[in-house]
Amino acid sequence: MARVAADVRRAELVQAAIRVATREGLAATTTRRIAQELGISVGIVHYCFRSKEELLHEVIRVITEAQIVAAREAIVPGADLASSVRNAFLGFWQLVEATPEAQLLTYELTSWALRNAETEPLAREQRASQLAGIVEILAEVSSATGARWSLPTEQLARMTLAITDGVTLGWLVDRDTKSAVQALEAFADQLLASAL
Amino acid sequence: MARVAADVRRAELVQAAIRVATREGLAATTTRRIAQELGISVGIVHYCFRSKEELLHEVIRVITEAQIVAAREAIVPGADLASSVRNAFLGFWQLVEATPEAQLLTYELTSWALRNAETEPLAREQRASQLAGIVEILAEVSSATGARWSLPTEQLARMTLAITDGVTLGWLVDRDTKSAVQALEAFADQLLASAL
DNA sequence: AAGAGTCTTGGACGCTTGACCTGGAAGACG
DNA sequence: CGTCTTCCAGGTCAAGCGTCCAAGACTCTT
Numbered sequence: 001m002a003r004v005a006a007d008v009r010r011a012e013l014v015q016a017a018i019r020v021a022t023r024e025g026l027a028a029t030t031t032r033r034i035a036q037e038l039g040i041s042v043g044i045v046h047y048c049f050r051s052k053e054e055l056l057h058e059v060i061r062v063i064t065e066a067q068i069v070a071a072r073e074a075i076v077p078g079a080d081l082a083s084s085v086r087n088a089f090l091g092f093w094q095l096v097e098a099t100p101e102a103q104l105l106t107y108e109l110t111s112w113a114l115r116n117a118e119t120e121p122l123a124r125e126q127r128a129s130q131l132a133g134i135v136e137i138l139a140e141v142s143s144a145t146g147a148r149w150s151l152p153t154e155q156l157a158r159m160t161l162a163i164t165d166g167v168t169l170g171w172l173v174d175r176d177t178k179s180a181v182q183a184l185e186a187f188a189d190q191l192l193a194s195a196l
Numbered sequence: 197m198a199r200v201a202a203d204v205r206r207a208e209l210v211q212a213a214i215r216v217a218t219r220e221g222l223a224a225t226t227t228r229r230i231a232q233e234l235g236i237s238v239g240i241v242h243y244c245f246r247s248k249e250e251l252l253h254e255v256i257r258v259i260t261e262a263q264i265v266a267a268r269e270a271i272v273p274g275a276d277l278a279s280s281v282r283n284a285f286l287g288f289w290q291l292v293e294a295t296p297e298a299q300l301l302t303y304e305l306t307s308w309a310l311r312n313a314e315t316e317p318l319a320r321e322q323r324a325s326q327l328a329g330i331v332e333i334l335a336e337v338s339s340a341t342g343a344r345w346s347l348p349t350e351q352l353a354r355m356t357l358a359i360t361d362g363v364t365l366g367w368l369v370d371r372d373t374k375s376a377v378q379a380l381e382a383f384a385d386q387l388l389a390s391a392l
Numbered sequence: 393a394a395g396a397g398t399c400t401t402g403g404a405c406g407c408t409t410g411a412c413c414t415g416g417a418a419g420a421c422g
Numbered sequence: 423c424g425t426c427t428t429c430c431a432g433g434t435c436a437a438g439c440g441t442c443c444a445a446g447a448c449t450c451t452t
Contacts (some may be wrong), residue, residue, distance in 0.1 A: 003428085003429060004429080006428075009429085027311070040431085041431045043413085043430070047429070048429095051411080052411090115220075115221040124369055127370055154375075155375065155378060155382070159382060162358075162365075162379060165366065166357065166361040167362075169303075169362075170357060172310060173323045183355050186355060190386045199399060199449075200400095226438080236401090239401065241441095247441080248440065
């Protein structure tokens, strides 16, 4: 196999782990399976990471960061309030529909992280940055359209995240796209009603 | 050990599995751990169930049924619309706060069920009965107070389930009770606004 | 009392898992 | 050119997993 610097290998292993976990589930994501995904030997996993757990920590960090970037890029300047909010929800929804297994993976990772005390902060951190991203979007929408929110953006962000998480989770189970979009639009309307 | 009829043992094993999975997570719920919980030998698990998977199927069914029963009992007759809706949300929230690990378990079970094709219908079925329970509650609230919903109850039920799931999931991570209740109340108000 | 049927035990099975280790190859550097 | 760090392959290890089985113990019927 090609000789690769350790920190590059680390990144490769993280991406391989994400691919495997997305495709086959977190439970099936073993060190051997990850190594096989890269066509390298299992030993490298423990050469680059102290443990499998450390690798999964890194997986959560990388996914969280990717989500923040995606959220920032979703902000489209120069539209009125209603369009901005609707576009934000629709843009989010396109991501969900395009990568359902990836969404499921984030729930699996969250569940896993919540189950032992030392990884719990990672889940907390991920949620915090999700909320921060939404707050930022809400602020940009507000400043771009000149409108103001009647509730604190932190609270609106929590509500928005609850909605997107809840709708996504439900859709992952019943795959009823029409109803999911309908629900998102209804929530978007209610969100708009809380703008002054 | 006490000699117990096979169908009684089945029920005991299901309850033991639920206790272990609630307390220690689905990944830690092994056949040995379940048997240990009852103080019996491992062989009994496969005397009563064809496989561990069949046991987990039963676990999902039992939990789903318990949730429906709990939802029906949450309906308190003889109150006005606003109180009914608020009480429903608050009643739900008390359950979440009292049994956080149990809520986490349902997410773990859903993730697990979604990951292979043959158990997927179980997740679907669970969601369907959750929705049916909420539809029923909405209908009873409506008939008890004489008010009507401006949207189809199926759609309102989906939105309600999305909200409760999303808020719960978020609270499991950050444990910010005040914000969670605040969000639920805001959603309850919006729900009330869609009543005629 | 004897037998049949039902439940239980404890261990064994084959397999997978995360972790680790040793020996050697590839490249950097003097 | 030789040395020395960095990276890789393959195998080994103990632990734990789901599953299965033979044999015993209990209970009920006859």
